[in-house]
Amino acid sequence: MAEGVHLGDLFFAGIDIGSTMTKAVIINAEGNIAAAIKGPTGAEHRHLANDVMLKALDGAGLKLEDVACIIATGYGRFNVPFADEHITELSCHAKGVCHLFPGARTVVDIGGQDAKCLKVREGRLIDFAMNDKCAAGTGRFLELTAQSLGIKVEDLAALSEKATSPVEISNMCTIFAQQEVVMHLSQGKRIEDIIAGLHRALAERVAALARRLGVEPEVVLTGGVAKNAGMVLAMGQSLDCELLVPEEPLLTGALGAALLARERTIRLLAEGKPLERKPRRLEKATFYS
């Protein structure tokens, strides 16, 4: 081990800039979470990974120097100038999920703008499938259709529980599905049944993606959509299996990134290599146009 460096004193951070939400997790040497925060990515905020990091540091009562390694992930991972390494969200999710559920074999992650299915084993990504460049099969699908119903995304789950006969939503194009929603409304269908129908449609779309890889238990559902109990139910029905959902389903990517940062540091220390603490400053991304 390099002189003067004690693993026990070190902290590690993962920052996950998704299309919709930015997440940061700081862990200690034991892998326990010292701080975890999330906030909307937004148009302006995607420049401001530094703000998110600062809030996480504040939350943990740490200074930037206390963090030995920072790994950035998510589709905005290149907009984190102070990161030591970029790793795709697929590998980070795999890591994070396996940490929480060591028996996990399949991960279904439904985010704001993409859906992905991962095959994982012992913390490693084995294979994956991702959705097309299309809002169908993502959280955006629910957001937009909820909007056309005039209700909040947070209320979808509770409403869908009251469904008695979910409607068929045949069109998976987000825009056309909205038109179908309007059609069902005009036919006098209950909102609860329409929402349950939307959940089923989205779950079917994502399940098709998962089936391409092959679904093996245990199956873990993550991403913002996993906070919607109605979706968890629908997804479980579509995949015909029980789903495990982390307490904080948005944070698995950032957690995985922090865990990988920890592993990287342990590796460097074991090899007797100096920790490359490049002079980091929490500055906003300038190269992002």
Next chain:
Amino acid sequence: MAAKGLSRAKEVCSQRPAVAKGATARGKKVIGYPCVYVPLELLAALDIVPYRLYGEMREPVTEADRVLPASFCPIMRSCLDCALKGRHDFLDGVITIHSSDPQEKTARIWQSYTTLPYFHFVDMPGTTRPEAVDYFASQLKGLVTTLESLSGKKLSADNITKAINAYNHQRSLVQSLFELTRPSPPLLTGTEIVQVIKAVMSLPVDEGNQLLTEVIEEAKARKQKSEAQRARLLLWGSTTDDAEVMAVLESNANVVFLEDCGGYRPYRGKVSTAGDALTALARHYLTEITCARTFIQNVAAPTKKDYHKDLHARYGYLKSVITDWKVDGVVLLLVRYCDPFAFEVPAVKDYFASLGVPATYIEYDYTEGSLAPMRTRVEAFLETIG
């Protein structure tokens, strides 16, 4: 024309129309073709310069949308869009071929909506059976007839043999080019190769051969870099025509073999110089170009099937590529709506799995916007095999 080798290739790629116009100015006829199933020997024999047509990934499709349905090969869509925008007006004509339905279906639109003096659509059979070779030869004869009247020259035993020899030389040069990606690390990157092939497909055969010779010399003189070992990838797909797509694949890896129509596929094998030239060309193009659109089956008779040969011709030949080029992983890269290749993906992917080689399938929609998601998929794949 001071630039040589790789810098010349880059220069040609950046100004392809100007290069072709240069040939026109020297009194040569220049004919565009979007698909490598068109036997270029027939053009060269009649002193016509073949010019490969590509799409323009960075050019939003506007004109072609007026005349084409929405779910349609984005490359042909973009080619036709460029044609409708007058980008190919310097050409003396265009040859398309029935290698895929989009080419057949756009043939009429191309003819109706552009004012090219020459247009020929070549029909081609979907199998490699003996009668299919005969039929393809008969279609090539029809192509020769129209090319003869365009050029005012006659195809002779002499000029077709010369042309076949020149293109056979080109094939062996490209094969030598790919020898340079066998060392680890490779002496040429996939990004460089895409540019070299694109330049070669924009030049008369002799100039292309000259360029290839220069590139091979240049790369051989390179000092073997002792950089950190990068993953060695095989790219399998329809066609790659954009250096930036390759750069995405190569940001953390080396593409050491390009099994596609912007890489090795059009240059496999050699055309036989024995017997009837048209039959030799028909047989070569039908059987040696391993496009998924062709149903390759060696013996059709029920009692004489040679499954081993069939497997080899379909994708079994990739087994030795994997070994010889020490491939660590395969990227199956397709442009959306490329149905013939998409149907082949499950079997090919499974074949690689049976060889113990990791493979991933990536589809993109031939827009600049598809590069970022492509990067994530490629990186994630590399993380799985790293």
